[in-house]
Amino acid sequence: DVPENGTKEEHFTPLRWANPCRPICTRAASFSGSPSPSTIMLRLPCLLRGVSSTAASSLRRAFRSAASLEAILSHSHPSKASSEDQAGPAHLALYNYPTFAGAYSALAADLFHRRLGRRLLVLPFSSVEPFRAEDFKGAGFHSCYLLDFIGPRNFALELSRFIPSVVAFDHRQSTLGRIPQMGRCPTNLDIRIDTSKSSARAVLDYFSNKLTSENPDSETCENLLGQEDEERVSNVVKYVEDADLRQWQLPDSRAFHTALRDERAKLNCVSNPHVFEQLMQLDVSDLLARGNSLAQNRLEAARKLIHNPFKLYLGQGLYGECLAIRADGDSKLSHEIGLELSKMSASAGLRPIGAVVFMQRGLLKICLRTTDNTTNTAEIAKAYGGGGKASSSSFALRMDEFNAWIRENT
16 A cells, blocks of 8 residues: 655566466556555556456445436437537546545546536446446447446446547556456557556546646646645545545544545435535535544444443453443444443453444344454454454354353353
8 A cells, every 4th residue: 555655666567467468567656665566557458358346335326227328328419509618529437436536536537528628428337237338339439437447347348349448447456456357458448557546536637637738838737626626626535545545544534534424425426416516615624523523423422322341251262351232223333332342341451352242134243343453353253254354343143152152241
């Protein structure tokens, strides 16, 4: 992962896969003079062979409908009134919904085409009944941008067969892992994977540079955004990137994203035509204040729910002892409850772990949290078929197994 500060160096290395394909240019961003293999940018044309799409968010929705298909075709044959200010061939931008990296990427594409008076159709791309490549075949689009995703299976390749230029952006390591399955493909398909920056930042940089190159003889420097809007958007994108790259380095980053989640329902540009104006108005200071307030409210609510915690013998004592409570009906606050229990458990001389237990689909779900950076709760969770990270993990137990973990309390 790339830290927010430091001196960035770029290392270019030719790379060839075992299967025959053209050389691929890799760009590894590193700091303090040492290359980091985890920060690689690939810009390549490719062939996707039966690979799965990126994991979808919990807010999935299907957008492929008769109305959306009609909108695609109507965009290629606009009415005179709708095309007075925008002429020439039509362009297409599909953005990963509902991610903020996708939404801010779509904002950049929209701003660029508006500045140049070019026609652009922007649509959210959901992995639930997603658009198919053939949906766009008869529309005559001159170019297509896939923003914050590269598409399921060979979606991008199929688009490139009838769209003269297809450019896709992504920042995920999981997408990078699909590269070995790629082979030779048409030169009009350009896939850009940069794991050192969020797709939002990559796309903003791309269209900013493209706007400058479109007017090389202009005496005034054109920008996608005005100075005030640019500063506000850039600050928000920094926080979006902080989470996308799993860095969590910026001040109160988690509180920021707690508040940002409330804005996610607005990211559908079809049902919310004002989404781009709203994205430009989002302000880091406001979101931080709102997020910290929400976090404090949740913490206070969690503290009120902690009554008579009991001792839990983790793995029947194999992993030590900690404090736990049953939280049936209050599982939404399991994270905050677990953190408070972790502190209480440490003060009681037990392991600094808080266990929150509640019924879920006929089993008892055990959520483990710790505030101690030397404690790894994931080793316990993985031993019982669960998972997570060191500070936060979970797993499920049958009632008889759970009773064996508390029997010494009775």
